[in-house]
Amino acid sequence: MRQDGKATRINLFDVTTPSMRAFHLSWIAFFLCFFAWFGIAPQMAAVRSEMGLTKDQIGWLIIGSVAITVVSRIVCGELCDRFGPRLTYTWLLILGSLPVMGIGLSHDFKTFLAFRVAIGAIGAGFVITQYHTSVMFAPNCIGTANATTAGWGNMGGGVTQFAMPLLAAFFAATLGLGDYWGWRASMLVAGLVCLLTGVAYYFLTQDTPHGNFSELRASGRMAPAGASKGTFLRTARDPRVWVLFVMYAACFGVELTMDGVAHLYYHDHFGLSAKAAGFAAGSLGLLHIFARTLGGYISDRLGGRWGLKGRVHWLFVALLLEGLGLMLFSRMPTVALALPAMIGFGLFMKMSEGATYAVVPFVNKKALGSVSGIVGAGGNVGAVAAGFMFKGAIAWPTALFILGATVSVASFLAFAIRFSLETETEAARECAEAEDQRRQLAEAKPQPSLAGAVA
Template identity: 30%
Template sequence: MNSAEKFNLISFTGKMKILHLSWMAFFITFMVWYNFAPLLQALKESLGLTTEEIKTLLILNVAFTIPARVVIGMLTDKYGPRAVYSALLAICSIPCFMFALADTFIQAAIARFALGCIGAGFVVGIRLVSEWFPHNELGTAEGIYGGWGNFGSAAAAFTLPTVALMFGGDDGWRYAMGVTGLMSLLFSFVFYHNVRDTPKGSTYFRPKNLGAMEVTSTGDFFLLLVMKVPMYAALALLAWKLSPNGVGMLSAFVVNTIYGGLTALYLYDCLHVWKVNKSIFSEPVPEIHRYKFKQVAVLNVLYFATFGSELAVISMLPLFFSETFELTPVVAGMVASAYAFMNLMSRPGGGWLSDKFGRKPTLLILTAGLAIGYFAMGYIDGTWPLWLAVVAAMACSFFVQSGEGAVFAAVPLIKRRMTGQIAGMTGAYGNVGAVVYLTVLSLVDYSTFFLVISATAVLGFVTLLMMEEPSGQIAEVNEDGSVELIDVAKA
């Protein structure tokens, strides 16, 4: 590993080149994933969609990302980040072009559902960055990757309406969408030709099995099965939202078929977990090769509260400000964008704090701040000065996004060869959180919505007390059978 090479952000060689290309790839995936949010009005008028159909497209945009993050994580561990990220960028340009050419709601819905897959790109870079940076720089590097890449959604909001106007006419939005698809396709070639999975001389450790996550104790086996339930439950919740009880897009028969399919899929998933891990019931795993799955479970819960709330809040904040303070949509959008802007510094900040002061202490402080921040936002009303409401939202945003950075400062330190799978599951929990919070929002008022997020952050804080600070070394086995020890903390 190039640990001797200095951490220099303006450098474009060695590990810094990998970091820059990784966040650029992530930036493009998020730009494509959220390319239609700023163009909703033009899209609605052009295709003659109802408000309910627009809301349905918003739901479909995040639905496929939940299973996709898990699957892409597994593929990354097996085939390497270079091949997987390049393929994802190229393949996902197809549904992007399909969406740009859609003439009916059904065509748009199918394309949007498929585009949810590009939201899984984040997971690939987590593994790639962890291969190139030592443990004492890893939090900062992952934070920059996550924070700067995440800014793709804000960049889409600022630039795509202008691009649509430049092309002009009723089809301006189609050209703007098409441009993002073209960026994704072209960058897939740039990425493939400029990235290596590991520094020269380093081994890329692969999991023994692709089918399911490995665990190293019987207790962890059952905990893994429990932690898979919310991912399927979130997909069932999405189906319910599309049912006659929700927006009425799907018939009761179709929704019940989806419920049955999800149940069957979960049981099939459990069978795979059993096949991969059945040996632990007959012979214990040697101590040197063990890891604690509870570390993964804790990070899942924290990402549910951090990234889940970010996705939900970003989509409702403009409307919240516009209704609470009687602002025009443009002003409300600009005020709300302050929340997303924090990503540029907050997420790298959370990673840097983790490198400096330890993973667990940093997460405890940030999660406490998160709970207090959302609690305060629950009491914002029209009597507050606007500037104070904006300060409260930005302060809350700092804790949310620093928390995300701190979570992914810990993810690569659990088990190197499974980093993609662990990142995939944790990332999927962020989307599960978004689905749950957006469903809560559709049932309650704004104040209750913020207080519910605050309560889940308190739950995250309690869960966090069970986490152990990463220490010592991770043992991985080379292809020749020799054992390599990878540092995860200062000796």
């Protein structure tokens, strides 16, 4: 049972409907984007030794890895509005795979930085993932759907922390290629998988529950592509978009920063080996199995009870607890204390991300791509800004403490996000209709509450 063709529940083991195919393909695609995007991060100790990189150069690499994503996310959001998520994701994966494979050609800081910056464009996969699930799922579960696809996709940033060193070791030791070619071969594999996934996305998904943008426009059921011109500028004039931009910078920006520095932080600050540091850093990413989904799920439940105001207030609470937790983590003197502290603040960090994109679809439905792109770019702007604190001038524990304090202050911006009575009423009506349809579906054909469905 569907609301205007949109799914009113998430049946995890159903791949026969357009909504669930988009759900699974979008999180898998984003998982691989994230895996490739930060695939080099856990191997930086080897790269640093080989190329003789300084702390300042490491800082520029951290900044470069997320800088171009600011632009690519905004561009991909606009492309989704005009051409649909299917074609946008296909070309992002295919073109983005080239620098991932090509980084093995680098031989010094300048060439390595150039490829590292280019790889960052693939991080725009997040915006397409959020766009695709937003148009496929009804308001009663849109927060959970967005949070789950993004969360499981972001999990690639955790898996890559321990998977890439193991893959590089396989090429270097088991196949006898040596350290020089080990990390290069591992990045080649990551790029090839992204390229193949781009081809699969084209053939296995469609833009909306009713078909592709091209088909809908040809039949007159959708406005021409030119009708979306100017939506970005109109969206950019909405102050709520920029508040969400800053708040997403305070959660996803912190995550990107941690993805870039966590391995070296555990390696240098606590003296762990490369593999041990990889597992320690990777544990943060594995929270995406449930944490971001939990943030979206709570937002959906609070939204169903208290409307859009409930969603916004939950975002405030999650972000505030993230900031306080990060400050605590920065003060931990041993690995035994640092790991649980990191897991604690990481839980609220990822729930904040899910809570943010449980609000985004309600800001401007006619310019969903532009809103998603601008807010998504905020995460990368936050990471770029935070990256300057890790260039060597400030001790990393101090930088983390300052970052946590900044996040705590940013959480109070949530009270500036307001919706009109008309928007609140429409959202409440759509949510109630979707819940009614979901209950009718459950009565007609009972489904397992946990094993087969989420939300």
